[in-house]
Amino acid sequence: xxxxxxxxxxxxxxxxxxxxxxxxxxxxxxxxxxxxxxxxxxxxxxxxxxxxxxxxxxxxxxxxxxxxxxxxxxxxxxxxxxxxxxxxxxxxxxxxxxxxxxxxxxxxxxxxxxxxxxxxxxxxxxxxxxxxxxxxxxxxxxxxxxxxxxxxxxxxxxxxxxxxxxxxxxx
Ligand code: AR6
Numbered sequence: 001x002x003x004x005x006x007x008x009x010x011x012x013x014x015x016x017x018x019x020x021x022x023x024x025x026x027x028x029x030x031x032x033x034x035x036x037x038x039x040x041x042x043x044x045x046x047x048x049x050x051x052x053x054x055x056x057x058x059x060x061x062x063x064x065x066x067x068x069x070x071x072x073x074x075x076x077x078x079x080x081x082x083x084x085x086x087x088x089x090x091x092x093x094x095x096x097x098x099x100x101x102x103x104x105x106x107x108x109x110x111x112x113x114x115x116x117x118x119x120x121x122x123x124x125x126x127x128x129x130x131x132x133x134x135x136x137x138x139x140x141x142x143x144x145x146x147x148x149x150x151x152x153x154x155x156x157x158x159x160x161x162x163x164x165x166x167x168x169x170x171x
Contacts, residue, residue, distance in 0.1 A: 007136070021109075081098050
Protein backbone atom coordinates (compact mmCIF):
# COMPACT_ATOMS: atom_id res chain seq x y z
CA UNK A 1 0.00 0.00 0.00
CA UNK A 2 2.73 2.44 1.02
CA UNK A 3 5.36 3.37 -1.55
CA UNK A 4 8.17 3.45 1.00
CA UNK A 5 8.59 -0.14 2.19
CA UNK A 6 10.52 0.95 5.27
CA UNK A 7 7.55 2.88 6.66
CA UNK A 8 4.24 1.31 7.56
CA UNK A 9 0.95 2.44 9.08
CA UNK A 10 -1.29 0.27 11.24
CA UNK A 11 -4.40 0.98 13.27
CA UNK A 12 -4.95 -0.36 16.76
CA UNK A 13 -3.31 -1.16 20.07
CA UNK A 14 0.48 -0.91 20.10
CA UNK A 15 0.77 -3.46 22.93
CA UNK A 16 -0.40 -6.25 20.60
CA UNK A 17 2.42 -5.81 18.06
CA UNK A 18 5.09 -8.46 17.54
CA UNK A 19 8.04 -6.21 16.75
CA UNK A 20 11.57 -5.73 18.04
CA UNK A 21 10.58 -2.56 19.90
CA UNK A 22 7.54 -0.49 20.70
CA UNK A 23 7.96 3.10 21.82
CA UNK A 24 6.28 4.30 24.99
CA UNK A 25 4.97 7.85 25.44
CA UNK A 26 6.24 8.04 29.01
CA UNK A 27 6.68 10.81 31.57
CA UNK A 28 10.04 11.78 33.06
CA UNK A 29 9.66 9.46 36.07
CA UNK A 30 9.41 6.42 33.73
CA UNK A 31 7.23 4.88 36.43
CA UNK A 32 4.03 4.56 34.45
CA UNK A 33 0.89 6.61 34.02
CA UNK A 34 -2.26 6.60 31.91
CA UNK A 35 -2.79 6.34 28.15
CA UNK A 36 -0.42 4.21 26.14
CA UNK A 37 2.06 4.20 29.05
CA UNK A 38 -0.52 2.56 31.32
CA UNK A 39 -1.45 0.04 28.63
CA UNK A 40 2.20 -0.90 28.03
CA UNK A 41 2.95 -1.38 31.74
CA UNK A 42 -0.22 -3.42 32.20
CA UNK A 43 0.63 -5.73 29.30
CA UNK A 44 4.34 -6.01 30.18
CA UNK A 45 3.79 -6.73 33.88
CA UNK A 46 5.61 -5.70 37.09
CA UNK A 47 9.08 -6.63 35.83
CA UNK A 48 8.96 -3.65 33.45
CA UNK A 49 8.25 -1.33 36.37
CA UNK A 50 11.23 -2.81 38.24
CA UNK A 51 13.62 -2.26 35.35
CA UNK A 52 12.27 1.29 34.88
CA UNK A 53 12.92 2.08 38.55
CA UNK A 54 16.60 1.38 37.95
CA UNK A 55 16.75 3.89 35.07
CA UNK A 56 16.23 6.87 37.39
CA UNK A 57 13.97 8.76 35.02
CA UNK A 58 14.45 10.30 31.60
CA UNK A 59 14.65 13.90 30.42
CA UNK A 60 12.08 15.34 28.04
CA UNK A 61 13.15 14.77 24.43
CA UNK A 62 15.36 11.81 25.35
CA UNK A 63 14.81 8.03 25.36
CA UNK A 64 15.81 4.88 27.26
CA UNK A 65 15.41 1.18 26.44
CA UNK A 66 14.17 -1.78 28.49
CA UNK A 67 13.12 -5.34 27.77
CA UNK A 68 9.49 -6.04 26.85
CA UNK A 69 8.72 -8.79 29.43
CA UNK A 70 5.06 -9.82 29.00
CA UNK A 71 4.73 -7.94 25.71
CA UNK A 72 5.13 -9.57 22.31
CA UNK A 73 7.64 -6.81 21.59
CA UNK A 74 11.20 -7.69 22.65
CA UNK A 75 11.97 -4.16 23.85
CA UNK A 76 10.30 -0.98 24.96
CA UNK A 77 11.93 2.34 24.10
CA UNK A 78 10.62 4.92 26.56
CA UNK A 79 10.63 8.51 25.39
CA UNK A 80 9.29 11.60 27.13
CA UNK A 81 7.42 13.95 24.83
CA UNK A 82 6.86 17.66 25.41
CA UNK A 83 3.69 19.05 26.95
CA UNK A 84 2.06 21.34 24.36
CA UNK A 85 2.07 25.00 25.47
CA UNK A 86 0.61 26.43 22.27
CA UNK A 87 3.86 26.12 20.35
CA UNK A 88 5.67 28.83 22.32
CA UNK A 89 8.23 26.55 23.95
CA UNK A 90 9.86 24.90 20.94
CA UNK A 91 7.67 21.85 21.46
CA UNK A 92 8.21 20.81 17.83
CA UNK A 93 11.98 20.69 18.37
CA UNK A 94 11.58 18.55 21.48
CA UNK A 95 9.17 16.18 19.75
CA UNK A 96 11.60 15.77 16.83
CA UNK A 97 14.28 14.97 19.40
CA UNK A 98 12.06 12.18 20.85
CA UNK A 99 11.93 10.51 17.43
CA UNK A 100 15.66 10.97 16.77
CA UNK A 101 16.61 9.69 20.24
CA UNK A 102 14.32 6.64 19.94
CA UNK A 103 15.60 5.79 16.47
CA UNK A 104 19.24 6.20 17.60
CA UNK A 105 18.67 3.73 20.45
CA UNK A 106 17.03 1.34 17.97
CA UNK A 107 20.07 1.63 15.71
CA UNK A 108 22.49 1.01 18.59
CA UNK A 109 20.56 -2.14 19.54
CA UNK A 110 20.26 -3.38 15.94
CA UNK A 111 16.48 -3.24 16.19
CA UNK A 112 14.87 -4.14 12.89
CA UNK A 113 11.26 -3.12 13.51
CA UNK A 114 10.12 -0.25 15.72
CA UNK A 115 6.55 0.92 16.32
CA UNK A 116 5.63 4.44 17.45
CA UNK A 117 2.40 5.71 18.99
CA UNK A 118 1.62 9.41 18.55
CA UNK A 119 4.02 10.74 21.18
CA UNK A 120 2.53 13.72 23.11
CA UNK A 121 -0.78 13.60 21.19
CA UNK A 122 -2.92 12.45 24.14
CA UNK A 123 -2.74 13.95 27.63
CA UNK A 124 0.17 16.18 26.58
CA UNK A 125 -2.04 17.93 24.01
CA UNK A 126 0.27 18.21 20.98
CA UNK A 127 -1.82 18.82 17.80
CA UNK A 128 -2.12 15.46 16.05
CA UNK A 129 -1.53 16.67 12.48
CA UNK A 130 1.64 18.56 13.38
CA UNK A 131 2.86 15.64 15.52
CA UNK A 132 2.31 13.19 12.64
CA UNK A 133 4.21 15.46 10.24
CA UNK A 134 7.16 15.56 12.64
CA UNK A 135 7.00 11.78 13.18
CA UNK A 136 7.06 11.06 9.44
CA UNK A 137 9.72 13.67 8.59
CA UNK A 138 12.11 12.66 11.36
CA UNK A 139 11.71 8.95 10.59
CA UNK A 140 12.32 9.44 6.86
CA UNK A 141 15.37 11.58 7.62
CA UNK A 142 16.79 8.92 9.94
CA UNK A 143 16.03 5.98 7.63
CA UNK A 144 17.79 7.69 4.72
CA UNK A 145 21.03 7.82 6.70
CA UNK A 146 20.88 4.50 8.54
CA UNK A 147 20.38 0.77 7.84
CA UNK A 148 18.81 0.22 11.29
CA UNK A 149 15.97 0.21 12.10
CA UNK A 150 14.88 -1.52 8.90
CA UNK A 151 11.26 -0.59 9.38
CA UNK A 152 9.27 2.08 11.21
CA UNK A 153 5.61 1.40 11.99
CA UNK A 154 3.27 4.24 12.95
CA UNK A 155 0.42 3.08 15.14
CA UNK A 156 -2.78 5.11 14.88
CA UNK A 157 -5.13 4.50 17.77
CA UNK A 158 -8.17 6.08 16.12
CA UNK A 159 -9.55 6.70 12.61
CA UNK A 160 -8.66 10.38 12.63
CA UNK A 161 -4.98 9.70 13.38
CA UNK A 162 -4.95 6.94 10.78
CA UNK A 163 -6.21 9.35 8.11
CA UNK A 164 -3.67 11.99 9.15
CA UNK A 165 -0.75 9.58 8.74
CA UNK A 166 -2.20 8.03 5.59
CA UNK A 167 -2.30 11.38 3.82
CA UNK A 168 1.31 12.11 4.80
CA UNK A 169 2.57 8.68 3.72
CA UNK A 170 0.59 8.46 0.49
CA UNK A 171 2.32 11.32 -1.26
N1 AR6 B 1 -1.88 1.90 21.43
C1 AR6 B 1 -1.54 2.90 20.58
N2 AR6 B 1 -1.79 4.19 20.82
C2 AR6 B 1 -2.42 4.51 21.98
C3 AR6 B 1 -2.80 3.53 22.94
C4 AR6 B 1 -2.50 2.17 22.63
N3 AR6 B 1 -2.81 1.18 23.46
N4 AR6 B 1 -3.39 4.17 23.99
C5 AR6 B 1 -3.39 5.49 23.70
N5 AR6 B 1 -2.82 5.70 22.49
P1 AR6 B 1 -0.90 9.49 25.75
P2 AR6 B 1 1.13 11.63 25.83
C6 AR6 B 1 -2.56 6.96 21.77
O1 AR6 B 1 -1.85 10.33 26.52
O2 AR6 B 1 0.20 12.59 25.21
C7 AR6 B 1 0.78 9.19 30.39
O3 AR6 B 1 0.08 9.26 31.59
C8 AR6 B 1 -3.44 8.15 22.14
O4 AR6 B 1 -4.65 8.14 21.39
O5 AR6 B 1 -0.78 8.07 26.12
O6 AR6 B 1 2.55 11.56 25.31
C9 AR6 B 1 2.28 9.25 30.59
O7 AR6 B 1 2.68 8.65 31.78
C10 AR6 B 1 -2.55 9.32 21.74
O8 AR6 B 1 -2.70 9.62 20.35
O9 AR6 B 1 0.61 10.11 25.82
C11 AR6 B 1 2.56 10.72 30.58
O10 AR6 B 1 2.33 11.30 31.87
C12 AR6 B 1 -1.12 8.80 21.95
O11 AR6 B 1 -1.26 7.37 22.12
C13 AR6 B 1 1.54 11.27 29.60
O12 AR6 B 1 0.47 10.33 29.61
C14 AR6 B 1 -0.41 9.37 23.16
O13 AR6 B 1 -1.32 9.63 24.21
C15 AR6 B 1 2.10 11.34 28.21
O14 AR6 B 1 1.18 11.97 27.37
